[in-house]
Amino acid sequence: xxxSSLEDDLFKILAAVIAASAxxxxxxxxxxxxxxxxxxxxxxxxxxxxxTQWNPxxxxxxxxxxxxxxxxxxxxxxxxxxxxxxxxxxxGIAIFLVEMSPRGLRVPVSYLIELLxxxxxxxxxxxxxxxxxxWISDYVxxxxxxxxxxxxxxxxxxFGLDFLTAGIILAIMIIPTVSSISREVIRAVxxxxxxxxxxxxxxxxxxxxxxxxxxxxxxxxxxxxxxLGRAVGETMAVTMLIGNAxxxxxxxxxxxxxGQTMSSLxxxxxxxxxxxxxxxxxxxxxxxxxxxxxxxxxxIAQVMVxxxxxxxxxxxx
Amino acid sequence: MNRKIAIAxxxxxxxxxxxxxxxxxxxxxxxxxxxxxxxxxxxxVMISHYAQETNVHVTxxxxxxxxxxxxxxxxxxxxxxxxxxxxxxxMAKAPGSLHxxxxxxxxxxxxNVPGIPTGLNLTGKAIADIFAGNVTMWNxxxxxxxxxxxxxPAKNIVTVHRSDGSGTxxxxxxxxxxxxxxxxxxxxxxxxxxxxxxxxxxxxxxIGNNLVAQDVNxxxxxIGYVELAYALQNGFTVAAIQNPSGNWIMPSLSTIQLAVQSxxxxxxxxxxxxxxxxxxxxxxxxxxAYPIVSFxxxxxxxxxxxxxxxxxDRAEALVKFLWWVVHDGQQxxxxxEYVKLPANVVxxxxxxxxxxxxNRQHLPTS
Numbered sequence: 001x002x003x004s005s006l007e008d009d010l011f012k013i014l015a016a017v018i019a020a021s022a023x024x025x026x027x028x029x030x031x032x033x034x035x036x037x038x039x040x041x042x043x044x045x046x047x048x049x050x051x052t053q054w055n056p057x058x059x060x061x062x063x064x065x066x067x068x069x070x071x072x073x074x075x076x077x078x079x080x081x082x083x084x085x086x087x088x089x090x091x092g093i094a095i096f097l098v099e100m101s102p103r104g105l106r107v108p109v110s111y112l113i114e115l116l117x118x119x120x121x122x123x124x125x126x127x128x129x130x131x132x133x134x135w136i137s138d139y140v141x142x143x144x145x146x147x148x149x150x151x152x153x154x155x156x157x158x159f160g161l162d163f164l165t166a167g168i169i170l171a172i173m174i175i176p177t178v179s180s181i182s183r184e185v186i187r188a189v190x191x192x193x194x195x196x197x198x199x200x201x202x203x204x205x206x207x208x209x210x211x212x213x214x215x216x217x218x219x220x221x222x223x224x225x226x227x228l229g230r231a232v233g234e235t236m237a238v239t240m241l242i243g244n245a246x247x248x249x250x251x252x253x254x255x256x257x258x259g260q261t262m263s264s265l266x267x268x269x270x271x272x273x274x275x276x277x278x279x280x281x282x283x284x285x286x287x288x289x290x291x292x293x294x295x296x297x298x299x300i301a302q303v304m305v306x307x308x309x310x311x312x313x314x315x316x317x
Numbered sequence: 318m319n320r321k322i323a324i325a326x327x328x329x330x331x332x333x334x335x336x337x338x339x340x341x342x343x344x345x346x347x348x349x350x351x352x353x354x355x356x357x358x359x360x361x362v363m364i365s366h367y368a369q370e371t372n373v374h375v376t377x378x379x380x381x382x383x384x385x386x387x388x389x390x391x392x393x394x395x396x397x398x399x400x401x402x403x404x405x406x407x408m409a410k411a412p413g414s415l416h417x418x419x420x421x422x423x424x425x426x427x428x429n430v431p432g433i434p435t436g437l438n439l440t441g442k443a444i445a446d447i448f449a450g451n452v453t454m455w456n457x458x459x460x461x462x463x464x465x466x467x468x469x470p471a472k473n474i475v476t477v478h479r480s481d482g483s484g485t486x487x488x489x490x491x492x493x494x495x496x497x498x499x500x501x502x503x504x505x506x507x508x509x510x511x512x513x514x515x516x517x518x519x520x521x522x523x524i525g526n527n528l529v530a531q532d533v534n535x536x537x538x539x540i541g542y543v544e545l546a547y548a549l550q551n552g553f554t555v556a557a558i559q560n561p562s563g564n565w566i567m568p569s570l571s572t573i574q575l576a577v578q579s580x581x582x583x584x585x586x587x588x589x590x591x592x593x594x595x596x597x598x599x600x601x602x603x604x605x606a607y608p609i610v611s612f613x614x615x616x617x618x619x620x621x622x623x624x625x626x627x628x629x630d631r632a633e634a635l636v637k638f639l640w641w642v643v644h645d646g647q648q649x650x651x652x653x654e655y656v657k658l659p660a661n662v663v664x665x666x667x668x669x670x671x672x673x674x675x676n677r678q679h680l681p682t683s
Binding site: 053054055056057058059060061062129130134156157159160161239240243244245246247248249257258260267268269271272273274275276277279 | 380381382383384386387390406407410473475480481482483490501502503504505506507508509510511512514519520521522523524528531532535536
């Protein structure tokens with residue numbers, strides 16, 4: 001049966017509209033955020049991006065002022081902790097599943113790892129708040145503080161609600177994404193590469209490190225960027241575990257301090273702020289900053305993949 | 318095969334039609350409200366009892382005072398609820414709105430210090446100094462002098478505050494502003510404030526009364542502020558606060574009701590359509606009154622035809638519901654650790670509710 005050209009054209013138009021809608025959503029979101037952020041940006045200018053004071057209540061001594069630097073740094077610090085802990089573990093899982101595990105274990109273990117991604121993030125927050133933070137506080141933070149307390153990052157009595165706990169939970173949340181994509185990338189490495197390496201006398205670890213991982217480096221890099229995207233945007237689990245400090249107290253000077261990220265700040269206060277006030281606009285400005293950060297991460301990733309890894313976008317190799 | 322598909326489709330259609338018939342044809346009236354989280358436990362019990370009695374279903378979205386006020390200003394809800402009275406800007410955006418206090422909130426100071434039982438003596442000034450980060454140790458002279466018979470440990474105080482904008486914070490910071498001029502000048506009163514954190518002090522933030530209570534419960538040497546219901550229901554160790562008569566008062570349903578009664582009687586309450594921004598129940602004069610008390614308000618327009626979707630029948634249902642809340646509905650308060658409205662407040666509310674009109678017609682209240 002011949003397909004009529006009318007159906008063909010309609011389908012083409014429909015597909016084009018759907019594809020364009022993604023760009024439209026992004027543009028409309030950006031425009032709405034920018035519009036809502038204007039009052040604060042016009043009033044405080046660059047202070048918003050470099051200042052640390054956050055005062056929603058004007059008093060005789062202190063005027064209303066909004067500076068988002070602590071939250072930007074908080075997002076970066078928690079994301080960095082998540083990557084530092086989560087990426088090596090994910091790579092280890094991926095390498096184990098492809099290169100070393102017995103055949104029978106592959107499917108069950110992959111399934112379990114992917115189940116981690118199915119857990120809603122608020123459940124991670126609840127579990128972290130009621131169970132995990134005490135483990136981290138007793139078995140990780142207190143020993144670190146007792147023996148290495150002189151190190152700037154380990155100063156301050158730990159309570160379990162701080163940058164480190166939030167970072168560890170984020171690491172757990174990015175492991176399924178990073179490990180499953182890395183697993184596919186490593187599996188896609190042709191066996192001829194491995195055989196060639198073995199044939200010149202490389203050991204198993206040397207094969208993995210020098211040939212397999214470097215062959216898949218751009219794919220693994222893409223997996224890491226996806227994990228980073230999730231870590232930067234994650235809200236509920238972070239809000240419950242990060243301690244919710246504000247203003248200059250939220251500057252990440254120590255891993256054991258309560259802090260705040262951009263997304264947790266918005267989750268905390270946005271609903272109670274009244275539309276039309278400067279505080280409302282300040283929250284929208286923080287949202288705009290978060291959007292800009294995410295776009296920047298994606299642009300940097302794109303540049304790295306095309307220039308440094310010298311691979312065209314979309315290729316697996 | 319075709320027959321099975323036909324039977325399945327007919328069954329689905331019957332179920333769907335049945336559900337729609339139940340939802341749309343049964344004679345229920347619905348009212349919509351949104352706002353503060355503090356009165357939500359009480360309002361939800363009241364609403365379910367009211368639905369059983371009258372077949373009027375009220376939906377209450379507990380989105381926070383700010384969200385409720387925004388909804389009221391957009392006229393998309395029948396009533397809103399707020400812990401703080403409307404300020405001047407909001408009154409201008411919601412002209413002709415009425416304040417109807419429906420229950421009473423009190424802020425308790427909960428702490429977790431091993432070895433110290435409930436009833437630690439604290440004054441408003443001491444609490445302000447603790448939360449300002451000027452008093453950082455539990456055995457600081459300021460606290461020790463108020464408690465000569467208790468040995469306080471030499472440990473750092475960790476304060477816990479609300480990180481979300483909250484009516485509880487509004488009441489608490491109002492009390493601190495009244496107790497300490499330094500606090501009034503630097504931090505002030507508000508639903509969201511810049512919690513001081515000078516070097517050497519630590520302050521944790523938590524969302525909602527529940528999580529503040531959790532943080533105090535789970536971390537030693539903490540002090541935080543929580544609504545009465547959470548403290549009483551969980552048996553927290555709470556501070557005895559010194560009131561203007563010089564007595565150390567523990568928060569309880571009776572000490573709070575005394576505070577409201579005496580404050581309302583001595584300063585008088587404004588009319589429902591006036592500004593309630595200066596209504597102050599803090600530091601009431603009664604010798605046994607608890608000092609940190611406040612109303613929580615239902616907000617509604619005096620002329621209901623401005624609300625979208627309002628009809629004469631719905632307006633009547635709304636007025637009857639509000640009347641019921643301040644009368645019969647109050648019986649559910651003590652069981653949930655909320656304080657019943659005293660008689661003088663109920664009288665003010667009655668006059669306010671009777672002033673509500675639809676198309677300038679007054680509406681029956683029962």
